[in-house]
Amino acid sequence: MSGLKKLLQNTLVMTVSGIIMRCVGLSYQVWLAGRVGSDGIGLFQLIASVNALCATFAISGIRFTSTRLVSEELGLGRPRGAVGAVGCCLAYASVFGTAAFALMFLGAEKIGFLWIGDARTVLSLRTLSLCMPFISLSSVFSGWFIANRKVIQASVIQILEQLINIGCAVLFLSRVEGGNLEQCCAAISKSNVIADACSFTLSLLVYLALKPKGTAQSYVAGLGRRMMKIALPLALSAYARVSLTSLENLLIPRKLRLSGMSAQAALSGYGVICGMVFPVITFPSCILAAAAELSISELTAAQVSGNMARVRTTVKSLLKAALLFSLAVALFLFFMSDELGVAVYKSLEAGRYIRIFALLIPIMYMDIVTDGCLKGLGQMLHSMLFNVCEAALGVLFVVILIPHYALGGYIFILFFCECFNFCLSMSRLILVCRKNQ
Numbered sequence: 001m002s003g004l005k006k007l008l009q010n011t012l013v014m015t016v017s018g019i020i021m022r023c024v025g026l027s028y029q030v031w032l033a034g035r036v037g038s039d040g041i042g043l044f045q046l047i048a049s050v051n052a053l054c055a056t057f058a059i060s061g062i063r064f065t066s067t068r069l070v071s072e073e074l075g076l077g078r079p080r081g082a083v084g085a086v087g088c089c090l091a092y093a094s095v096f097g098t099a100a101f102a103l104m105f106l107g108a109e110k111i112g113f114l115w116i117g118d119a120r121t122v123l124s125l126r127t128l129s130l131c132m133p134f135i136s137l138s139s140v141f142s143g144w145f146i147a148n149r150k151v152i153q154a155s156v157i158q159i160l161e162q163l164i165n166i167g168c169a170v171l172f173l174s175r176v177e178g179g180n181l182e183q184c185c186a187a188i189s190k191s192n193v194i195a196d197a198c199s200f201t202l203s204l205l206v207y208l209a210l211k212p213k214g215t216a217q218s219y220v221a222g223l224g225r226r227m228m229k230i231a232l233p234l235a236l237s238a239y240a241r242v243s244l245t246s247l248e249n250l251l252i253p254r255k256l257r258l259s260g261m262s263a264q265a266a267l268s269g270y271g272v273i274c275g276m277v278f279p280v281i282t283f284p285s286c287i288l289a290a291a292a293e294l295s296i297s298e299l300t301a302a303q304v305s306g307n308m309a310r311v312r313t314t315v316k317s318l319l320k321a322a323l324l325f326s327l328a329v330a331l332f333l334f335f336m337s338d339e340l341g342v343a344v345y346k347s348l349e350a351g352r353y354i355r356i357f358a359l360l361i362p363i364m365y366m367d368i369v370t371d372g373c374l375k376g377l378g379q380m381l382h383s384m385l386f387n388v389c390e391a392a393l394g395v396l397f398v399v400i401l402i403p404h405y406a407l408g409g410y411i412f413i414l415f416f417c418e419c420f421n422f423c424l425s426m427s428r429l430i431l432v433c434r435k436n437q
Contacts, residue, residue, distance in 0.1 A: 017155030018286025021162050028166045029279050030344055035173055036184045039264055042253065042271030044185050047121050049249035050104075050111055051128045056242040058100035058136040061234030062093050064380060066143025067296055068230055069223070074147060075301040079212045081223065082147070086207070088227045089140040096235075097136030104129035115250060120182035127189040134196040141203035147297045150210060157202045165195035230380075237384035244391030248398050249274075252410060255402035259409075269407050276345055277353040281361065284329045288322050288365050292372025299376025311377065312433055318369050326365035334358040360415055367422040370429050382428050390421040 033041055066089045073081035104111075105126055112122035145154035168191035176183040256266035295318055302310040333340065334355055341351020374383045394417050401409035 017159055018290055021159055022283045022286050024159075024162060024166065026279050026283055026344070028169070029275070032169070032188075033276055033345060036181065038268040038271040038276065040181045040184055040271075041275035042268060043118065043120065043181050044124075044188060045271060045274050046116050046118070046250060046253070047124045047128070047185055047189070049246040050116065050121075050125060051131075053242050053246040054100050054104040054129070054132060055135050056238050057103070057235075058093075058097045058132040059139045059238075060092070060096040060136075061231040061238055062089050062096070062136065063139035063143050064234060064296070064375060065089060065092075065227055065231040066140045067147045068143075068300060068375075068378075068380075069227055070144050070147035071297040071300040072226075072304055075304040082144075083211055084223050085227070086140060086144050086211075088223050089143070090137060092227060092231060093136040093140050094133070097133035100132035100136065101129050104132060117254070120185065123182060124185040124189040127186055127193060130193045131196045134193075134200040138196070138200045138203050141200075141207050144207060145203075146293060148210075149294075149297070150206075151294070153206050153210070157199055157206065160202065161195045161199040164198050165191050167191075168194050233381055234384060237381065237388055241384060241387040241391045244388065244395050248391065248394045251395065251398050252402065255398055256406055256410075258403040259406040261406060270410075272347075272350060273353055273407070273410070276347070276350050277357060280340060280344060280350075280354055281333065281357045282364070284325075285365055285368060287325065288368050291318055291321070292369045295369075295372045296376040299373060300378070303377060315373050315429070315433060318373065319366070322366050322369040323362070326362040329365070330358050330361035333361065356411060357414075360418055363418050363422050367418065367425060370422065370425045373429055374425060374432070377429075377432055379428060379432055383425065386421050386424040386428075389424070390417045393417055393420060 036044070066086065069085040069089065070082045073079070073085055108122050108125040108129065111125055112119055142154065145151070169188050172187035172190055173184060176187050253266045253270050256269060261269065295314060298314060299311055302308070302314070337355035337358060338348060338351040341347050341349070341354055344350070371383055374380065394413055397409070397413040397416070401413060405412070
């Protein structure tokens with residue numbers, strides 16, 4: 001089977017699993033919005049922003065590093081080196097995962113009181129700190145699965161993780177009063193911890209069962225140095241990007257209050273856009289996300305073997321498919337926005353925002369594929385730099401625009417930053433492909 005056909009086959013598998021996960025996840029999000037309300041969703045979004053920052057430190061670039069390093073070894077015909085790469089990455093992940101846990105657990109009070117400005121978040125932050133080692137170590141196995149095209153196994157683990165998360169959340173929330181947002185967020189956090197622990201355990205067992213036999217003691221000189229060369233620059237740029245994004249998310253409710261909105265209205269408006277509308281807008285993107293993720297190992301293998309014709313063919317096919325698909329999705333959501341808002345959330349307000357953000361879908365979806373292509377061609381630092389610049393602009397605009405224009409200013413920020421990032425990424429991808437002609 002040719003590389004492109006294999007990519008399409010694996011994309012189909014990941015797409016089906018992604019659709020299943022998005023359907024289940026969206027149903028859960030709808031149920032959750034009804035259970036804790038839009039202000040509860042908004043509060044947990046703030047907690048999730050801090051969690052994303054700590055998870056970024058726990059991962060510190062190791063997921064992509066694992067994919068890239070294993071793909072390089074396999075592309076050079078060295079399966080022993082691929083196993084050695086996993087061992088190096090696990091050691092790296094253990095250090096950063098443990099450090100992230102300690103920082104988040106010990107700093108929960110300061111983060112909750114000083115950063116977020118809401119004491120109800122402290123308990124959830126301490127609970128979510130337990131996820132950090134599991135997230136870090138699981139990222140290594142996830143990278144190995146992608147590099148080895150073990151798509152079915154990776155998809156099954158992700159689906160099981162999501163089902164465990166939702167099942168535990170429903171169980172825990174059934175024991176909490178709906179108006180107690182602190183305990184509601186803590187219940188959701190506990191379910192995340194259990195799901196991440198189960199995901200790590202399953203990933204480890206599957207890896208041990210599938211890795212090449214007789215390579216347990218394999219070692220290839222220079223792997224540790226190559227790993228650090230990829231992971232550390234990625235980690236530093238990721239820290240900057242996610243720190244800025246988290247700062248932006250934490251500033252938004254505060255700046256909305258400065259525009260004249262009440263605290264509850266600000267949290268509710270933020271929750272509607274981020275916690276209710278964006279799950280609908282991004283729902284169909286699982287198809288392109290699967291293709292983008294799988295293209296990393298495909299393009300890396302082609303690049304290290306010197307097959308640039310295969311690189312260009314793969315990139316063109318992905319971009320063409322992304323454009324056609326995104327236009328179709330945008331048109332559908334634009335004209336069906338009111339119906340979807342009422343059907344999914346029983347909210348005309350959500351429908352109105354779906355119609356607005358449908359216009360952004362072609363840029364968002366194309367950017368997903370462009371970013372995957374850049375990473376596959378070794379341009380991850382450029383990709384991360386573009387993301388850092390986008391996040392910095394987002395923070396600046398939040399401070400300047402939202403106090404004057406409220407949610408209208410926030411919508412403008414989302415549009416401008418997404419377009420800015422896409423233009424930079426596409427320009428870089430075109431340049432890289434032309435250089436290798």
